[in-house]
Amino acid sequence: MSSVAVLTQESFNEHRSGLLPEQVTSAASAEPSGENEEEAVSTEGPQETTNAWTSKIRPIKSSVITQVFHVPLEERKYKDINQFGEGDQAKICVDIMQKTGAHLELSMAKDQGLSIMVSGKLDAVMKARKEIVSRLQTQASATVAIPKEHHRFVIGKNGEKLQELELKTATKIQIPRPDDSSNLIKISGTKEGLEKAKHEILLISAEQDKRAVERVNIDKVYHPFITGAFNKLVGEMMQETGARINVPPPSVNKTEIVITGEKEQVAQAVAMIKKIYEEKKKNATTIAVEVKKSQHKYVIGPKGNTLQEILDKTGVSVEIPPSDSSSETVILRGEPDRLGQALTEVYAKANSYTVSSVSAPSWLHRFIIGKKGQNLAKITQQMPKVHIEFTEGEDKISLEGPTKDMQLVQSQIEAIVMDLVSRMDYTEISVDPKFHRHLIGKGGANINRIKDQHKVSVRIPPDNEKSNLIRIEGDPQGVQEAKKELLDLASRMENERTKDMIIEQRFHRAIIGQKGEKIKEVRDKFPEVIINFPDPSQKSDIVQLRGPRTEVEKCSKFMQKMVAEMVENSYSVSVPIFKQFHKNIIGKGGANIKKIREETNTKIDLPAENSNSEMIVITGKKANCEAAKNRILAIQKELANITEMEVSIPSKLHNSLIGSKGRFVRSIMEECGGVHIHFPTEGSGIDTVTIRGPAEDVEKARKQLLSLAEEKQTKSHTAELRAKPEYHKFLIGKGGGNIRKVRDSTGARIIFPTAEDKDQELITVVGTEEAVQEAQKELEALIKSLDNVVEDIMTVDPKHHRYFVARRGQALRDIAEEYGGVMVSFPRTGTQSDKVTLKGAKDCVEAAKKRMQEIIEDLDAQVTMECVIPQKFHRSIMGPKGSRIQQITRDHNVQIKFPDREDPQGPPAEPVPVVQENGDANGEVKEAAEPEAPNKRDVIVLSGRKERCEAAVEALKALVPVTIDVEVPYELHRYIIGQKGAGIRKMMDEYEVNIQVPAPELQSDTISITGLANHLDRAKEGLLERVKELQLEQQDRALRSFKLTITVDPKYHPKIIGRKGAIITQIRNDHDVNIQFPEKNDENQDQITITGYEKNAVSARDAIQAIVDELEEMVSEDVTLDSRVHARIIGARGKGIRKIMDEFKVDLRFPQSGAADPNLVTVTGRPEMVDEAIDHLLNLEEEYMADVVENESKQAYMKPFGVRLL
16 A cells, blocks of 8 residues: 655655765756666665765666655645645645555655655656646746647657657646647746756757748649649659649648648749649630539549549540539630530530439339349340439339430330239228237238238338338239238237236246246147236236237136146145154155155155254145145154144134244243144134154143143233343253252243343243242242352362363363353362362352262272274274264263274284273282283273173174175176265165175175164165166166168268257257267268167157258259348348248358359259249349449549549
């Protein structure tokens, strides 16, 4: 982050001491020297001695430079000395650093001037200096006068020179605009910057003074004589003199000719120009003639060439009025003896072409042109110089061409028009504009069908015309038939109706379906009905149907039925299932849940594994949901002693039993072993409450519910009291013992807050008024005693201290949590004290002491017992993440230590004793080791009370796995293992066994399963079932591997593949086969291989053969289309050509750049479609060529008279 550094005078002197002698000088001056701008100052590295500076040091070049300059007090913009380093001045410096990337350091000189050090890249320093001068230093201004024509040299190309000057001098330079006559340039900045900028500008002007610029005013009418025909004369003058002569073009109304170059060259060129001007002015005369305005373009000629030819041939200039003038007067200027010849030329050119027109209704134009333009082709081939133009909407045909050919062409076209008028017809019908788009149809489908069927042209007015009239043109019979069909369509539309259906927006997406598949089926079923859904953002429930009345009604009923089914299928029910049974409901590989879903036709969602939720959500029809629910509950009932009981409790009491946010009912469920209690929906009026869970817990919950309901019915009372959260566990007691005593003695229910409750101190007491008061009194006394903090001391043998403080004091944390936050302090390690201090509420301290005494007694009575189980079974005994061993530890309150894993390179294990009790003075072994002592790697050590250790040993031995062998064909082993072992891992996790597959080189058919005896049968059954599945898959693979080949000419392969593989992908998907085309280097390039089920492969072959048969019927024809219209036919991004190919079912190939014949286009398809496509292309060519010729003519005609001279 940039910052402003304020230096003291001393620190500033230190900075200056690191500068070169030249730079020190510049630092003292107001403006840095030019040399300093290119030199870097290094302020880093070890400082040299003073004597080192006396020698001549070579400057070091660097990308970073430093400049120091001084702003005198009188020129400072901010002079408040008290605010130095802060205020506006500091903000400006920070802004400059951020804007330019340079680093600024400021210090105050003794004369109150401002010294600024700027460091950074050269460009950044220059920009920063300019900003500092303009924003921190007062500005002066001055003007400098130089010739107006020199201003552009000060500006430079794209203003680069001006920017360079401003940066270099740290000034602002303002140059007057070109249309301003002033020659004064204004400069603003510091005094030194002003002088430097003035000097630089005067230098530029002095340099330009060496060149000459001459401006000569010559009457515009004499410019053609100075340029000469085709600019020959002016070119010769420039070559001879070496000067540059700029004659304004005819379209620019300027008389000034500018000559630039060396003074002598310019003087010579000016003399030559004036000589020509004087001669022509003296000798030339003029003659004015009238020529029709329409003929002026023939006198001008293409790109003004005819005027240049007349000037070249006769030496006479022909002046033609501008195209926007109504004048028809043409002036000829030149030598008197040449004017006659020039006049003859003008009249010859003007009368060489004639313009005429033939009256013909616009709707007949396309018939006059003829199919493929053949009618016009006959005329234009005979008279190629005659241009025939058809203008859309105009009832005439324009003709333009040589006079001698015009009469013949006009008579031929008039004859065609008369013939067509006698045998063609048109009609107009009135149809409400709101039906026009429906008559046209989607993508013009309706109107194009009518046009093709009746061979007519139909013009439907665009929406912006708001016209009712539709015009039909063509053969009289076709016109009448098209009219009848259009009126019938319009009549049907008038009988249409629009209906709004109210469908909840949540069902819209389901009705439309994925990618619109479902709504497409509805539209196909009711093709005459238009169905419009609202935009999702509108959140509207209105779906609009429009079409024939009867069809709309049918469609409406159909959609209402769809919605009713969706509503019926959206019924949802939640089933509470104990979390441990979820995997059984899912079943192996999801088999159970899949079967229930399919047979009940419901959607079943289970909570995520890491979720605490036990709810399984079933969605579908109500009856199906209930069936699925019953089946899921039946699975749970089979797996555990789960019973379901119904209790009748008046519905009016349900809310009070549930409690705020379910607190009351949740406390009952937790207290009764996690049973599920289900109340009916609020407002249903049903009294039945369902309790589900283990039989004993269900009975317990039933009694509590009925007791609570009875209390509510008699006279329920509620009281609240508060206690610190750490006291709650002590108040509840181990296994709820303390709170149960209070409830039994008073009959009141005490509800403690859950982890989700905001108020963690609030305890609620519910029951009769008398019971609540008594319970409240007992609890308040308990809480009060807990607030009475006492300190007590007990004796604990130091040998037991480690037990309490081990694992970061886990045992002490458990005691504190259970007994109201009692603080237990043991003496420091290393001291031999046996005094332990307890601090907390009196009752809690006493209870904690008692508990610690129990622990010490257990520790004193503790024995160490060994259980020998081969090490290979240890992992299995531990279970996933040690879960089994943790369970044994909890159940028997013992500690279990497994030996370290055997090191293959380590020494052999030594025998160890079997049983030893703590406390023996001589450490005698109670049971001597047998002659062959077990390997110490197989010995599991248990610590705890003797009877508990013995029970734990039995539990461990019960976990020793058993191994059985299962016969599985060797070739299926790799499929059972699965990709990267995924298959076998899944089975081992599911059945909680270890499955051993023999090594491949053994080629054995035996797979070993090792695990607990009660798991082996299920694992074996699962493995055999997987074998059956794999054998069925093998059979299926054999059936799917049927192959057949089809011979197809390679030229048809791209067509069979289709664009981006669309066609071949469709065949593959439709027939469920794999189709392989030959590689480039294959010998049999005509062989296509199909793999799949035999039936599917045959049907795919037939589909390919059908495409080939169709392709073989196709023909290719070449048609010549002028290359100038290719781009328009192809259209933007190929839109035009795709439309033609889709419409006529053909393939078009345009020539590539550099082709021998750039006009040759190839059309491929069925013969009849190829002919139609060629006809269409020739019509398009005729239409587009007219535009091309017209545009070229316009460009030629719109050129101003004369030529522009460079």
